[in-house]
Amino acid sequence: MADIPEDLLRRSAEAKAKALGLPVEQVLAEMKGEAPPTPPEPAKAAPAPEPAKAAPAPEPAASEPVTEPEPVAPEAPAAPAPVAAPATAAADVDVDELLKKAAAAGGLPESLVKRSAEAKAKSLGVPVATILAEMAGEEAPAAAAAPSAAPAPAQSQPAPAPAPAAAAPAAAQEVAAPAAVAVEDKPAAPSSNGGSNGSANGAKAAMVSPRPVAPDANVPEGVRTQRLLTVVKARAIQQVKADPTDKVNTWPHLMIAEFTALLAMTAFVILLSVILQAPLLEQANFNATPNPSKAPWYFLGLQELLSYFDPQIAGVTVPTIIGLVGFMMIPYVDRNPSTKPSDRKFAIMLYTIFLTGSATLTIIGVLFRGEGFNFAYPWRDGIFFDDLKDWVNFE
């Protein structure tokens, strides 16, 4: 317990002392002595004093599945339920010793074992010491067999599903079928591994203390003897679940691809600029209208439309209504949720018509329009497109 800050220890000891009616010094002394027998994992996991160390940031934690099992993370070692155990002050010493043993045997923090035992004792009307002795004695073989390998799943006897996981230690102990342990109501169930408990990683786990051998216990049928001992807090506020999508690290995989594209584009632009001289015609002259006058190439499709339709249509309606508003509305009009090409043939067809149409109009406008914006063949009449002037002259 060396890594627990002092103030936490003090609060724990004080709470324990208050609950047990013992002097604080005694509890502290006990704690000092009890560190060695407590198995390392639970001790480390106990009050989680170093949040920074535990999870530096959510994303790497999510990407690397948690490997270190933290069997239990009790919210506070303090505040055991006030117990009406018929134990004297003298008996408490014995109880503490037994508690140590039981905890060591179960590989669990003492506080949990204690609460478990107390609850069980209360429900059965038996002294706590008896329960603890039972736990300490009977858990020994199980503890030897199971916990080192996989503490969390093997030891847990969670109320919900994973009965098979619990089967291993149970079988080792030669006790009754584990499935019966959680929800068994019949007092005849010969199980006795009540103290063994644990929790799944991070998740909320209700730990049950099943009814042990108690032939004389006078519990009416149908009364559940399982109890919620503790709710283990989730490990983080945000439970980041690893989703099954196939992902790779942005660095280096995506960054390298992007950097390569960037370099290639730079090289391409520089090459283009070395080969092709940007056009610079004579100085602007309001009195000399060139024939033809052409817009920049990306507007030439529109200019081409202007030669067919009324300016109100080609100059205004098409670009603003269809071009702008229509395009913005695409996602709100196309409510087909599928992205499969086979499911959206109509949409693809429309867009392809738009694409080929605008490309055709632009090419006609660029290459096939000569003087007076009349049709011209570039191989016969030459190219009337000054943006390409120097490119054509190049050679």
Add this chain to the structure above:
Amino acid sequence: MANGNTSLRERLSEATDKLASSSFVESVLRPGSPFKKGYSDSPRNRSYVIMNNVLYHLHPVKVKRHGVKLSYTLCLGGLSFFLFILLTITGIFLMFYYAPTVENAYTDVAALSTSVAFGSLVRNMHRWGAHLMVLVVFLHMSRVFYHGAYKPPREFNWVVGVILLLLTLLLSFTGYLLPWDQLALWAVTVGTNMAGFVPVFGAQVKFALLAGAEVTAGTILRWYVLHVLFFPFIIVLFMAVHFWRVRKDGGISGPL
């Protein structure tokens, strides 16, 4: 070395080691930087490279594997952004040598080819880069459409993208006038004549665009300010929203 002479390479590596472990460099580089001394290639550090970097604004730590495939996005969105950066850099260069007046504009542009070092190259890069950007943005839009990548939850980002296309066209078109040659003057005349057909407000729109009834000396200043300040400012705002939404809407869209 034994005789006290150290090779250049040794001295160089010593110097870089010293620099890398200096407190200044320590303060510059955030944890996990691959330029930091003792960087090792581990999953955690690969995460840190992005997470502790300004790139975190653009990229998550991990991306879907298919998103890395060049054949899926063809990197068109990224290249649009990169061309914008390239045009900003070359444009700033050109601004040093250009005055947006009727008297100076044409001669300034002509002088780029004759009396400015790399002037011709930079002007060519600016011009071809601009044409290329229009093309790449358009292709990016087509790619997004064919992948159905505008579908929920990405509808709004498509709208932002259309606005970005419009702004790209406006940026390119406003730059078209600035050389003040015959090509510029008459292309702009044709373009703004189209704007004059806007119903009801046609004349007013044309007047606002040209700062007069036709292309005049005021037009060149107006378009210059629009070109170097106004539209770049607006487009950066929309790009910020666009990139942010790409990440918030789930990153690169899924495979077909």
